[in-house]
Structures are given as C-alpha cells and as structure tokens.
Amino acid sequence: MQKNDLMEKIISLSKRRGFIFPGSEIYGGLANSYDFGPLGVELKNNIKKLWWKMFVQEREDVVGLDANIIMNSKVWEASGHLENFNDTLIECKKCHTRHRREDLMSFWTVKYKIASTGRYEEIAEKFSKECSVCGSKNQLSDQRQFNLMFKTNLGPLEAQENIVYLRPETAQAIFVDFKQILETTRMKIPFGVAQIGKAFRNEITPGNFIFRTREFEQMEIEYFIKERGWKEQFEKWLSEMKKWIKAVGIDEKLVKYVNISDGERAHYSKRTVDVEFESPFGQKELYGLAYRTNFDLSAHQKLSGKDLEYRDPETGEKFIPHVIEPSLGVERTVLAVLLSCYEEIKGGRSTTTESVKEEEVVLRLPKALAPIKVAVLPLSRKEELSKPAKEIYHDLQKKFMCQYDETASIGKRYRRQDEIGTPFCVTVDFESVEDKKVTVRDRDSMKQERVAIKELAEYLQKQLE
Numbered sequence: 227m228q229k230n231d232l233m234e235k236i237i238s239l240s241k242r243r244g245f246i247f248p249g250s251e252i253y254g255g256l257a258n259s260y261d262f263g264p265l266g267v268e269l270k271n272n273i274k275k276l277w278w279k280m281f282v283q284e285r286e287d288v289v290g291l292d293a294n295i296i297m298n299s300k301v302w303e304a305s306g307h308l309e310n311f312n313d314t315l316i317e318c319k320k321c322h323t324r325h326r327r328e329d330l331m332s333f334w335t336v337k338y339k340i341a342s343t344g345r346y347e348e349i350a351e352k353f354s355k356e357c358s359v360c361g362s363k364n365q366l367s368d369q370r371q372f373n374l375m376f377k378t379n380l381g382p383l384e385a386q387e388n389i390v391y392l393r394p395e396t397a398q399a400i401f402v403d404f405k406q407i408l409e410t411t412r413m414k415i416p417f418g419v420a421q422i423g424k425a426f427r428n429e430i431t432p433g434n435f436i437f438r439t440r441e442f443e444q445m446e447i448e449y450f451i452k453e454r455g456w457k458e459q460f461e462k463w464l465s466e467m468k469k470w471i472k473a474v475g476i477d478e479k480l481v482k483y484v485n486i487s488d489g490e491r492a493h494y495s496k497r498t499v500d501v502e503f504e505s506p507f508g509q510k511e512l513y514g515l516a517y518r519t520n521f522d523l524s525a526h527q528k529l530s531g532k533d534l535e536y537r538d539p540e541t542g543e544k545f546i547p548h549v550i551e552p553s554l555g556v557e558r559t560v561l562a563v564l565l566s567c568y569e570e571i572k573g574g575r576s577t578t579t580e581s582v583k584e585e586e587v588v589l590r591l592p593k594a595l596a597p598i599k600v601a602v603l604p605l606s607r608k609e610e611l612s613k614p615a616k617e618i619y620h621d622l623q624k625k626f627m628c629q630y631d632e633t634a635s636i637g638k639r640y641r642r643q644d645e646i647g648t649p650f651c652v653t654v655d656f657e658s659v660e661d662k663k664v665t666v667r668d669r670d671s672m673k674q675e676r677v678a679i680k681e682l683a684e685y686l687q688k689q690l691e
C-alpha cells in the first residue's frame with residue numbers, strides 16, 4: 227500500500243466508524259481541529275489508562291497530579307516560555323500564506339533542540355525565495371518571532387495584569403507543585419510525578435491529521451533524581467519508553483531513537499533522545515526523553531523566592547533535584563497506533579461461507595486499547611435468540627465495553643467488529659438455547675470456542691488480561 231493511501235484510509239476509517247472527525251463540522255469546520263467520537267474517546271481513554279497503570283499504579287516511585295491549565299503568568303516567565311517559546315513566521319505578501327521559517331529552508335547547517343520546549347530550531351544558509359503555496363518569487367516578508375502560547379484574560383478586564391496563558395506543556399505545574407507534593411507524600415528521591423492533560427500551542431502550521439494540532443494532550447513524568455547517577459536513570463527511562471511502544475502496539479520497526487548530539491541541544495539539556503516514528507508523511511518526533519538537569523526547579527526557586535530544595539533524610543544533604551522527563555503526546559500515540567495496527571486483507575479471511583470475498587480490514591489493536599472488548603451477536607433476530615443474547619450483553623456490559631449487533635449477516639457483523647479492533651465476538655445460536663453455550667471468536671486467530679454462558683464473563687476476563 228502507498229504511504230499516502232494508508233493515511234487516507236486511516237482518516238476515512240476514523241470518520242466513518244466514529245473514531246475521529248473534523249471539529250465544528252456543521253459550521254464549515256475549524257481548521258485542524260478534531261473531535262474524538264464514541265470509539266475514539268474509548269481508544270484515547272484506554273491509552274491514558276494504560277499509561278497511568280504502567281507508570282503510576284504499578285510503580286511505588288511515581289505519584290500523580292492534575293493541575294490547573296491556566297497558571298500564574300510568572301510560571302512562564304521562569305520557565306522561559308514567554309521569551310523563548312517562539313516560532314519564526316514568514317508571510318507571502320501575495321497570497322498571505324503564513325509559513326514557518328523552517329518550512330521555507332532549502333539547506334540546513336545546524337539543527338538544535340530547545341530543551342525547555344523540545345522544539346527544533348534550525349539555522350540555514352539558504353531560504354527559498356519562493357512561496358511554496360502560490361509560487362510567487364521575492365514576495366516573502368521579513369521574519370517575525372511568533373510566541374506559540376495562547377493568551378487570554380482572567381476576568382472581564384483586558385488589562386496587562388490580567389493576562390494569562392493556556393499551558394503549552396503540562397510539565398511546569400509539576401515543578402511549581404514540587405514542594406507540596408513532597409510534603410504531602412513524603413516521597414524520597416528518586417521519585418516521579420506524572421500528569422496527563424491538555425496543552426495548547428498556537429502552531430503556525432498544524433497538520434497531518436491529528437499529528438500537529440493546536441490543542442492536544444500530553445502524558446508527562448518529571449522524574450526527580452540526584453545529579454550523580456543521571457545516566458543510569460536516563461537509560462532506565464529509555465527502556466521504559468521501549469516497553470510502552472511495545473505495550474501500545476506501535477510497530478517497533480518504524481521507531482527510531484535519535485540522540486540529539488552535543489551542540490544541537492539547548493544549554494540546559496545534557497542529553498535528549500527523540501523517539502521518532504516513520505509515518506506516511508516522514509520520520510517525525512513521536513515522543514521525547516530529556517535530561518533537564520535542575521534548570522526548571524532552579525528557575526522557579528529564583529523567581530518565586532521559595533525554597534525548592536530537597537533534603538536527603540539520611541545524609542541531611544540539601545540540593546535542587548535534577549530531572550529526567552519522558553514526554554508523550556496522546557494524539558500522536560493514537561495516530562501511531564492506528565497506523566501500526568491497520569491491516570488490509572485482500573480477498574478477505576475465510577471466516578464465513580459467504581461466496582463474495584471482499585477486502586477486509588482488521589485493526590489489530592492490543593486488547594487493552596480496543597474501544598469495544600466484546601460484541602454480542604445473535605445468529606437470528608428472532609426473540610428465541612435475541613432475548614438470551616440481550617441478557618448476555620447486559621451481563622457482560624457490567625465488566626467490559628460491549629456492543630450488541632443483530633443487523634446484517636454474521637460475516638458482515640464480524641467484519642464490522644474486526645475493522646474497529648474488537649478482540650472477541652460472542653455468537654448466540656439456536657444450539658445455545660439447548661446447551662447454554664455460546665461461540666467465542668477471536669479476532670486475530672479467528673479460532674472459535676464453545677463456552678458455557680455461566681462461565682463466559684470469567685473466560686473473557688482471562689483472555690483480556
């Protein structure tokens with residue numbers, strides 16, 4: 227399959243089956259905004275639940291936080307976002323398209339990453355003098371710095387002192403709340419604070435479906451450590467990220483770990499590894515892992531005047547902790563998962579006796595991520611079958627996200643479920659009325675097993691673990 231075809235198929239499947247659709251559509255849409263539909267919200271929630279389970283619930287050294295999106299503007303002064311969180315904008319005077327500077331470069335000399343934001347800045351010797359949209363020559367404006375933070379006012383008055391920003395990363399609240407978390411949990415270093423939440427960036431050129439949007443979610447951990455031993459901690463987190471990639475079913479062959487070399491990193495980042503994904507639109511940053519030293523806590527201590535040091539309970543030593551930061555985007559995870567798990571089978575699979583074999587789509591999502599875990603399908607709509615099937619459905623609903631479907635042929639119904647990644651289909655047939663058993667079909671192996679109705683929930687629970 228052509229790479230662009232795959233992207234189009236994912237976008238089309240997402241819209242058709244209610245995973246992701248364009249936002250504000252009845253009003254002509256809003257550029258690059260997307261809404262997660264009934265299946266999309268389940269997939270997204272399952273990704274967040276799995277991340278929380280792996281990195282908070284199952285670890286004794288990580289606790290959670292859910293901070294305010296709007297914070298005191300001093301936060302962004304200390305973090306350097308007010309000054310540095312910029313993109314360079316160039317406008318075509320003819321067609322008025324706004325370009326990011328890096329999109330108009332034709333030759334790169336130096337590439338470095340700003341550690342506070344994780345974004346790339348690139349210095350080039352040559353600019354294209356041509357607008358890439360209308361082709362006009364020598365019509366490009368001067369370069370202008372554009373701060374990516376969304377600005378708004380707190381309260382009704384539009385005064386300077388009321389200006390606030392929508393957070394461009396979730397990380398800063400963790401630094402700001404560091405002391406309160408320490409005091410309320412008595413966590414000992416090394417320990418981490420995890421947060422999932424919305425972040426906003428007024429991107430100049432959003433695009434590639436949900437890859438780069440202005441509103442998105444991040445899953446971030448700030449892992450506080452002593453300076454010595456940071457290399458070991460960095461390696462540990464790198465292997466945790468590899469485990470995560472595997473757990474969510476992202477194709478490991480498409481993932482590259484790119485070391486951002488000396489001179490290319492921001493001044494306070496001693497090491498950065500980008501987790502990049504070979505997408506249909508090129509190799510792009512999926513996640514980032516950074517050793518942020520003690521830059522942020524030091525900056526907040528300085529500006530706030532509050533003591534943000536940690537006191538080692540054993541040695542009495544006082545110091546500002548250093549930080550390892552794994553930073554993951556939720557929407558980029560959704561996209562990489564969909565691209566990795568989508569499979570088309572030409573001519574179909576031999577699930578049914580139907581003579582017409584079409585192209586079948588199977589979304590091989592890990593079971594933990596599947597929006598619907600079990601579909602209940604009576605072989606006929608007759609009450610003799612629909613009544614017990616509904617009872618089974620209502621019973622299973624208490625434990626799993628389920629769907630009930632009695633329309634169309636059984637083959638079509640299996641395909642509908644395969645296409646959205648449902649791991650198990652339960653078929654209720656006429657024999658079920660007699661032997662009190664149902665057929666459970668596995669999405670991947672297509673194996674069918676007869677299971678007693680009274681043991682069904684427990685059986686499925688085991689299979690879904």
Ligand code: GAP
Pocket residue numbers: 342343344345394395396397427429436437438439440441442443444446511512513514553554555556557558
């Ligand atoms: N706290 C560090 C930080 O925010 P970043 O590299 O700017 O670093 C981290 O962002 C992750 O957030 C990215 O690797 C990506 O997964 C996600 N992300 C960043 N900008 C995004 C955007 N405009 N749309 C969707 N996801 C984005």
